[in-house]
Amino acid sequence: MSQATEVVGNPYAAELAAAKKAVALAARLCQRVQRSILHSDIQSKADKTPVTVADYGSQVLVCLVLKKELPSHSFSIIAEEDSKDLREDGAQEIIEHITTLINETIVNDGSYNMSLSKEDVLSAIDGGKSEGGPSGRHWILDPIDGTKGFIRGDQYAVALGLLDEGKVVLGVLGCPNLPLKSTNKNNSSSFGDRIGSLFFATIGCGAQVEALEGSEPQKISVCSTNNPVDASFFESFEASHSKRDLTSSIAEKLGVRAPPVRMDSQAKYGALARGDGAIFLRIPHKSYIETVWDHAAGSIIVTEAGGMVKDAAGNDLDFCKGRYLDRDRGIIATNKHLMPLVLKAVQEAMKEEQ
Ligand SMILES: Nc1ncnc2c1ncn2[C@@H]1O[C@H](COP(=O)(O)O)[C@@H](OP(=O)(O)O)[C@H]1O
């Protein structure tokens, strides 16, 4: 489909074009950092989860591109990172490194003739403090989702969504390490062996994928199986993010035969949306509270590809309660045939949980 046909009838065409540009540019910075990541590029946050120079750099670049490309829009963004740790004593070197990475990425891209100072970088990071909510428009950004995968050299995603009057209306997922070709033979395309996938969707317009560095977009859809025996399921690579005793008991109840496909980040939602697997299970420990940026982009890509995304009680995810997701524990994504069966198995497994 050409760019021109893509925008016809899409009320979010301008926002989608800006979001794709923002995610693609941020992904370039991430790819460069991942190729030669150093110990000094990584910090530990107060909650003991990691953050890298690329998480900060990606957040700044996404905000910068959205503001440049949509100058007449008021700008509110709920983003994962803040500058608190970068404002502590001893962080000068890391801020300098982040600033250099951002400025070099801007120069190499050539779209904007500008250079940011260290203070510009810190205040751009802090621009992500919006509380979102049910009214107005708010971007939702995970500058690197799957930071642990990113550090390991595995999958990660730059994930950007748009909330409009309480509903996620647009999502873009940049997955630099995900092959463009689906592993589902029924969805095989002419994409060859290229690595780097950009998934995107706007409400009512379907979901598509193209090469991260640009190619003709292709419509995608979730796999259509109605038999769980033929289904495979995705779960987190990190064992601490989703309880494996529960996911394996759910798979057993469903009769799923294939072993789980373990992958970091919302790349799982992208892979599910194009039919690489049939079910995504995320059942964190009871005390864990989900954030909106971990699911906004991925969930609209799956629903626009014909799938469903629910919490463990079968409710839709509610993205308009602020920075945290208001949901019953657990997130399940699958197609419309399998959802009732998976929900039943999830609820049974949770009842039996020790
Ligand atoms: N103990 C925990 N339980 C569940 N999720 C966790 C977690 N610690 C971190 N996470 C979240 O899991 C996300 C990665 O998801 P996945 O498991 O699908 O790779 C992380 O996103 P970030 O990497 O953006 O911080 C983080 O928000």
Ligand SMILES: [Mg+2]
């Ligand atoms: Mg994080």
Ligand SMILES: [Mg+2]
């Ligand atoms: Mg995340």
Ligand SMILES: [Mg+2]
């Ligand atoms: Mg993140």
